[in-house]
Ligand SMILES: Nc1ncnc2c1ncn2[C@@H]1O[C@H](COP(=O)(O)OP(=O)(O)O)[C@@H](O)[C@H]1O
């Protein structure tokens with residue numbers, strides 16, 4: 001029990017005609033990073049809002065940090081931090097003003113709230129923002145301040161016991177993404193349990209100890225990153241040819257299981273799952289050279305979320321929205 | 324956890340004060356607008372149908388009450404904007420006292436209205452208006468006006484929680500005008516056609532204007548008028564305060 005930070009059992013939530021959560025189960029061990037991976041509309045935000053006491057589930061049981069989110073909401077709120085999908089900051093105030101405000105509302109006391117604000121500004125490299133209002137911040141700065149605000153946390157001035165991050169890097173440039181990732185890694189060292197939602201397998205792979213794949217309000221796969229990779233067919237190799245006319249010939253000569261290879265003539269692309277990354281890479285390069293087929297690019301990569309879904313559910317006809 | 328109700332409310336009030344400090348222009352516009360109305364109705368439009376005696380003596384209490392009534396849309400706009408901002412989620416996910424968001428808003432709005440009254444009274448005095456009732460009556464009049472503003476405030480909060488969208492604020496902003504002018508603020512109901520006069524007399528704002536007129540005037544207060552100006556806002560508060568608080572605490576569920 002003490003080793004479990006989060007328990008979600010059979011949770012359902014409906015909005016009008018939409019069953020956003022449809023009997024979702026989740027268990028997160030204390031001090032770990034748990035990735036919730038799913039496409040747009042899967043129910044990730046609904047789950048995070050329920051876990052952080054913002055939304056009441058229609059049915060099911062949810063415990064966070066040893067307390068029921070419905071009946072003991074205040075106890076839960078004392079122990080959590082939340083980084084929502086959209087910035088939750090006072091846009092008119094400056095960075096320090098925001099953090100002091102949240103610190104006071106966390107009942108740190110005026111002096112302690114100031115100290116904690118300074119400490120977090122320093123930690124997230126925001127000291128130079130001075131009195132500038134948040135509305136004038138760049139996207140990366142705003143996300144960092146939002147993350148800092150979600151860590152205001154405990155009365156004793158430490159990070160919160162449980163932290164929820166809802167698509168923390170969506171919309172950030174690669175630099176902003178790297179900053180958020182390193183911040184998350186530093187947290188885990190401090191014993192905080194993190195639940196992180198994402199649409200990117202790469203992100204879950206980078207940060208999470210375990211991953212739950214969510215589709216249509218349910219968990220459709222659950223496990224460590226390695227277990228999941230095995231389930232999803234592991235990494236892939238992409239071969240882009242110079243001449244689309246040679247795709248058929250390449251398909252025949254490459255040392256890849258023909259049944260698993262997908263061919264995209266528009267992009268002159270062959271793509272296939274691989275088990276042993278390096279062996280597959282050198283075998284493909286050698287085969288192409290020997291046959292004299294010119295390749296523009298040969299690359300190893302993680303499967304995309306689409307491919308994971310295709311593998312797990314057999315359907316990839318989901319309508320994708322851009323955020 | 325009620326121990327934190329006061330400190331949290333104070334923190335939220337300070338947040339509003341910090342907003343003012345950031346954008347003093349908005350505050351100033353809010354203060355200048357009623358002064359403009361006063362000058363317009365006092366000197367340009369030439370109202371005061373059916374009013375005997377000095378029109379400024381009649382108009383000042385009316386304008387003060389009208390300013391309090393228009394506070395409703397200001398509150399509604401502010402609450403609507405707050406609710407549509409992401410920061411409200413952070414407030415809700417924190418262990419702060421229930422309702423501190425609303426109490427902070429109402430404290431800041433009351434403060435702004437008190438300053439607004441002071442400015443309008445100062446302008447009136449500069450124009451030659453002289454309250455006759457003595458300091459006690461003067462304070463009682465200000466008290467009645469603020470009580471009325473407090474009722475308007477909670478109606479504004481409730482409407483914002485029910486409507487929740489900026490478009491609805493516009494609708495209310497348009498509606499507040501006829502309701503504000505369908506009162507005895509600018510002209511005596513006796514000068515109006517029968518049904519209109521009745522509607523005007525029933526308008527809670529008219530009651531506040533009448534009672535303050537008594538208190539500022541030489542003849543002294545009429546107990547029935549004072550009673551009405553106390554009872555109406557209290558009745559509105561008894562309805563809208565609990566409705567708004569309940570709505571707010573339940574909203575996200
Ligand atoms: N407030 C709401 N009203 C109606 N439908 C909603 C609301 N919030 C979410 N939904 C619907 O519930 C489903 C899950 O949404 P959400 O939890 O936001 O998914 P995700 O965060 O994974 O993109 C979607 O179909 C979405 O359209």
Ligand SMILES: [Mg+2]
Nearest residue numbers: 044045046085
């Ligand atoms: Mg979402």
